[in-house]
Amino acid sequence: MTALFNSLDAISSVRLIDGPTPIQRLNRLESVLRSDVALYVKRDDLMSVGGGGNKLRKLEYLLGDALAQGCDAFVTTGGLQSNHARLSAAACARLGLKCELVLAPMVSYDGDGYTQNGNVLLDKLFGATVHEVPRGTDALAFAHERANELRTLGYKPYVAGLGGSTPIGALGYVSGARELLEQEAQRGEAFSHIVIPSGSFGTHAGLAIGLAMANAQPERIQAFTVLSPLDVAITKTRDLIAQVQAQLRFQSSVAADAVRIDGSQLGEGYGIPTDGMLEAVRLLAQTEGLLLDPVYSGKAFAGLLHDIRRGAIAAGSSALFIMTGGTPGLFAYRQTFDRP
Ligand SMILES: Cc1ncc(COP(=O)(O)O)c(C=O)c1O
Numbered sequence: 268m269t270a271l272f273n274s275l276d277a278i279s280s281v282r283l284i285d286g287p288t289p290i291q292r293l294n295r296l297e298s299v300l301r302s303d304v305a306l307y308v309k310r311d312d313l314m315s316v317g318g319g320g321n322k323l324r325k326l327e328y329l330l331g332d333a334l335a336q337g338c339d340a341f342v343t344t345g346g347l348q349s350n351h352a353r354l355s356a357a358a359c360a361r362l363g364l365k366c367e368l369v370l371a372p373m374v375s376y377d378g379d380g381y382t383q384n385g386n387v388l389l390d391k392l393f394g395a396t397v398h399e400v401p402r403g404t405d406a407l408a409f410a411h412e413r414a415n416e417l418r419t420l421g422y423k424p425y426v427a428g429l430g431g432s433t434p435i436g437a438l439g440y441v442s443g444a445r446e447l448l449e450q451e452a453q454r455g456e457a458f459s460h461i462v463i464p465s466g467s468f469g470t471h472a473g474l475a476i477g478l479a480m481a482n483a484q485p486e487r488i489q490a491f492t493v494l495s496p497l498d499v500a501i502t503k504t505r506d507l508i509a510q511v512q513a514q515l516r517f518q519s520s521v522a523a524d525a526v527r528i529d530g531s532q533l534g535e536g537y538g539i540p541t542d543g544m545l546e547a548v549r550l551l552a553q554t555e556g557l558l559l560d561p562v563y564s565g566k567a568f569a570g571l572l573h574d575i576r577r578g579a580i581a582a583g584s585s586a587l588f589i590m591t592g593g594t595p596g597l598f599a600y601r602q603t604f605d606r607p
Pocket residue numbers: 320321322349350351430432464465466467468469470471560563564591592593594
C-alpha cells in the first residue's frame with residue numbers, strides 16, 4: 268500500500284491528526300430503520316485540534332506547504348460559518364502562525380446565532396483576526412490584498428483558497444483514502460458505498476484519487492452537493508481531480524462516470540435548512556448520540572437515509588458515511604432547531 272502513495276509522501280505536510288479516525292457501526296439506527304444495509308460512520312469529526320472535521324486533513328497539507336515555504340502567517344477565506352476558517356484558526360494556534368480570516372456571509376439565516384455564535388465565536392477564541400466583508404465581495408482578492416499589507420509589516424503570509432480545496436488541500440483526502448483502505452484491509456472487507464457531503468469538492472476529489480491510486484473503485488463514493496448546482500459540482504470536481512492527479516504525477520485517471528454526485532439534498536440552497544436535514548440530524552442524535560451539522564453532513568446524511576428508504580442501496584450492502592464535522596454550526600441554527 269505505502270509504495271502506491273510514494274508521490275504523496277514526497278509532499279510536505281504537518282501532523283494535526285492523531286492516528287486513524289475510528290469506524291463505528293450504527294446498530295440502533297439500523298434497527299430503527301429496519302435496514303438490510305449495514306451502516307457505518309468514519310469519525311472524521313473526532314480529531315484533537317479545534318473540534319475536528321474534514322478540513323483538518325486539508326490543513327495538514329496546506330500548512331505543511333506554508334511551513335515549507337517559511338511562511339509565518341496564514342490568510343484564508345470562507346463563509347461566515349466556515350468550518351475551514353475555524354479549523355485554520357485552531358491549527359495556526361497549535362503551530363504558532365498568525366491567522367487572518369476573510370469571511371463573507373453566504374446566507375442570511377437565524378439572526379444573531381448565525382452572525383455571532385458557532386464557528387464565528389470560535390474563530391476569535393482561537394485568536395484569529397477576522398475580516399468580515401460584505402456578501403458578494405471577492406474574498407480571495409481581499410485575502411491577497413491583506414497578504415500584501417502583512418508583507419509590509421514584515422510577515423511572510425501564505426494565502427489559501429475557499430474551503431481549503433486547492434489541489435494541495437485536496438491531498439488531505441488522498442491521505443484519508445489511504446487510511447480508509449488500511450482500515451478496510453484490517454476488516455477484511457471493503458464498504459460497498461462511501462457517502463460524503465460535497466461543498467468545495469476537495470474531499471471528494473482527494474478520496475476519489477486515493478481510491479483510484481490503489482485501484483479500489485472510486486465509483487463507490489456517493490457525494491451529495493450542498494453548495495453548487497449539480498452540473499457545476501460535477502464539472503468542478505472533475506477539474507480538481509485532474510489538477511490533483513497532475514500534481515501527484517498519477518498516470519491512470521478517475522473515469523468521468525466514477526464521479527457520482529446527487530443534487531437532491533441541496534434544497535433552496537447553501538446553508539438553507541431542509542426538512543430532510545432536520546430529520547437526519549435529529550435521528551442520528553436520538554438513535555446514536557452522534558452530531559451531524561446543519562449545512563453539510565446533515566444534508567448528505569438525509570440523502571443516505573432517502574436512498575436506504577427507497578431501496579436504492581441493495582440489501583446486504585455496507586454503507587460508510589464520512590462524518591465530516593461542523594458541529595459548531597448547530598449553534599448558529601438555534602432558532603431552526605428550536606422549532607418542532
Ligand atoms: C463539515 C463539513 N463537511 C463537508 C464539507 C465539504 O467538504 P468539501 O469542501 O471538501 O467538499 C465542508 C466544507 O465545505 C464542511 O465544513
